[in-house]
Amino acid sequence: MPNLNEYLGSIISSITNARVMADIQTVKVAEEYAKHDLLKHFAVPHMRVGDVELTIPVALDALTEKTETQYQPIDNTKFNSLMYKELTNSLGRTSLPSKASKALRAVLVEQTHNLEQALRMQQDMAPVTEYSQQAVRQLVQLADEYQLVSRESLPKLNIEQITSRLVAAATQEIKVLSQRKVIENLNVIAESHKLREEKPENIIYIKLKISEDGMEWQQMESSDGQISRRLLPE
Template structure:
């Protein structure tokens, strides 16, 4: 059995590859036409599919669940406040002056935005959070007039903030289908599903234009 999405995607891909083979053959013919005194005035034969209609018989085999983690956006207000509190508790000072407080909060806000971007791009939550803690701790130590334990501060930030970054589990269902002809012959007709699939061709071509600076620009646009 195969996944239904992979099976149908494979059919669509095969048709696209068939179009590629056809275009390469048209190119070969065009080169021959160009060298012939009479044929060079003829149009180049080229396959173009308007609509391709397929009737695909399959039998539903089973539904298979797959699980993925989805990252949820950080609650910036709560997260930034918690980060600030951790830094403040690590300091012996009872409070920060207004300038220092603004500077620290600005650093935290900036680094939180960077943390979100890193998690989304790398999907490595633990590494991204550790790097966030290192950057924040480094900048906090540099503005603080106290002698602070950088390593302990990094560990404290990483440990205490981990619960503030949440993920949820997504359940995806993959439909398994039977497609082999010899297996379908053994299945009762009423248990076979006929999938009607229509493929419409929308070709793309490179369009070259010149901008106001005289520079040529190429864009891929619908044919």
């Protein structure tokens, strides 16, 4: 069964393709008009799609939902301090040399910013694992660069264990602001012969109005003489 968004998208795409075919035919007609002594003075017929109104019957087949979560803003100062402490402790140290410390703190500031954006976009806790993995990879690089542990000890660092502890510490600091259930996937029955088998009360009618908004290439010249082409609304 098709997804509702795919089904409606295919209808809109078909109408767009119809306009493309009409434009190609217009070009062919224009070429014929240009060759004719009399027709070359006539306007070339050109079809535009106005408002297309459709009433589409469908029946719901399967519905799945997902939970979207919004998180409270991260207290960056506290969060980065805790992550710094967790990473430093994983090296068996309580502090780092000045340059290494600044480098690690800079990495955490950048990655925490990326984490906040990812949480906002994905609305689940999956980005915390990626954040932790990246932070640990950076830690290992800094440990090697600044010789924070001996060469012999570096390969022995338990990366998975450090990452797991960082995930746990980060997860504890990220608080949920709100949650709501939304439709993730909606499958519909659209075939005529199957719709006839459905009870009338199971069928819904989608009213869809499509209006054309054409785009065209326009050539522009800047003050320094450079010419550029942009695709702009007609």
